[in-house]
Amino acid sequence: MEVAGLVVGGVSLAGLFTACVDCFEYIQLGRQFGKNYQTSVLKLDLLKLRLSRWADSVNHSDSRISVQSEEEIDKVKEVLGQIIYLFEETEKKTGKFKGLKGDTTGMPAGGYPDADIESLHQKMKSLALKRQRRTSFAQKASWALCEEKYFKRLIEDLEPLVKDLVEMFPVVKEQQRQLSIEEARELQGERGINALQEANEGEDELLRESIAQSMVCQAKHKFLENVVNDEVRVRYGDELEDKLVVIGVGSLYEKNKASGKVIVHYGDHYGQGSIFL
Numbered sequence: 001m002e003v004a005g006l007v008v009g010g011v012s013l014a015g016l017f018t019a020c021v022d023c024f025e026y027i028q029l030g031r032q033f034g035k036n037y038q039t040s041v042l043k044l045d046l047l048k049l050r051l052s053r054w055a056d057s058v059n060h061s062d063s064r065i066s067v068q069s070e071e072e073i074d075k076v077k078e079v080l081g082q083i084i085y086l087f088e089e090t091e092k093k094t095g096k097f098k099g100l101k102g103d104t105t106g107m108p109a110g111g112y113p114d115a116d117i118e119s120l121h122q123k124m125k126s127l128a129l130k131r132q133r134r135t136s137f138a139q140k141a142s143w144a145l146c147e148e149k150y151f152k153r154l155i156e157d158l159e160p161l162v163k164d165l166v167e168m169f170p171v172v173k174e175q176q177r178q179l180s181i182e183e184a185r186e187l188q189g190e191r192g193i194n195a196l197q198e199a200n201e202g203e204d205e206l207l208r209e210s211i212a213q214s215m216v217c218q219a220k221h222k223f224l225e226n227v228v229n230d231e232v233r234v235r236y237g238d239e240l241e242d243k244l245v246v247i248g249v250g251s252l253y254e255k256n257k258a259s260g261k262v263i264v265h266y267g268d269h270y271g272q273g274s275i276f277l
Contacts, residue, residue, distance in 0.1 A: 006055045011073050013080065018078045021128065024048040025085040030146035038149075042199035045124040047162055050204045052128040053179045054165050057172040081159050082102065085242060087160075090154045091143050097251055116192035123190060158192055159203065177206055184210035194253050210237070212254065220245045221251040229260040237268040 024047070029040050029217055099230045166176065167277040183206065187193060193211065200208045223236040236253060253268070 006075055006076075006186055009073055009223060014079060016080045016084075019134065020083050020256070021048060021051060021132070023084055025125075026142045027087065027091075028142050028144045029151065030144055032146050032209055033151070035150050036148065038114060039123055039199045039220070040151055041117065042196055046200055046204050046207070047155075047158055047198075048128055049124050049183065050166065050207070052131045053081075053160055053176055053206075054162075054172075055185070056131045056179060057175040058169060060175070063220040072168075081166055083158060083161050086154060086157050090145065090162060094143070094145050094147065094150055114192065114195075116190065117195060120187070120190045120196060121193040123187060127186060179243050180204075180206040180210040181214075183207055184214040187194060187211065188214045197254070212252075221253060222254075223256055223266075224254045226256045228258050228264065231261045233263045234275075235256075235265045235269060237266065239269050239274065 006013040014117070024044055027044070029037060029044075031042055122214070145154075188211070190196075193215065197208060197211060200211075221237070226234075228234050236256065237251060253266050256264075256266075
């Protein structure tokens with residue numbers, strides 16, 4: 001089946017765009033990232049989803065994107081090519097390669113340390129694939145990025161490039177906003193949604209706002225802009241008895257701050273072992 005690709009001003013950039021999106025799938029993050037591992041995974045997912053949203057808005061714009069000059073088309077090619085180049089250069093610098101057979105989703109052996117983050121990752125991946133009318137990414141040997149300094153540099157270089165594309169055609173800005181609302185609806189049931197919001201600080205504002213609005217409407221409780229310090233213990237959530245199962249939407253946690261020797265727990269507590277005992 002032919003892959004639905006990016007078309008700007010009647011010029012097909014499908015192959016270049018597909019190669020660009022696939023780069024996000026070939027990279028694996030090493031366990032050396034420690035506590036920053038989950039945030040790093042989500043940052044890559046956010047950039048990929050934002051890129052797919054932009055392409056979808058361009059391809060399906062009611063006004064159909066028209067360019068004023070060859071320079072605009074060349075600019076799109078240049079940015080997409082630069083994204084691919086950054087991945088290639090980072091791969092060369094790390095010198096760490098791991099060939100995989102079968103699954104090339106970028107998930108290291110053993111899965112994610114948190115099942116909620118894995119579920120969220122898979123949902124975001126599915127959203128990007130659906131926009132390209134694909135069911136899987138191309139099979140290719142993945143490579144491992146084991147040093148966090150290279151990852152930080154890669155993200156720092158990728159973010160302005162994706163931003164350049166997103167802002168290149170203002171006529172599709174509202175369509176991108178509508179797509180971000182649809183994404184928020186798809187993601188709102190994920191238990192790792194708060195981790196996504198934390199990873200998304202200052203990056204994809206359209207998705208961040210859409211998710212926040214969705215969570216405000218759906219949240220069980222809202223914990224917003226609370227500040228704690230000194231030697232206190234705080235739980236943002238409910239204390240629940242043994243064997244009590246709660247289903248449905250969770251709570252919203254936004255811009256809470258803690259300092260000093262505080263102990264803070266975000267989320268509900270079930271059974272024994274409370275931080276207050």
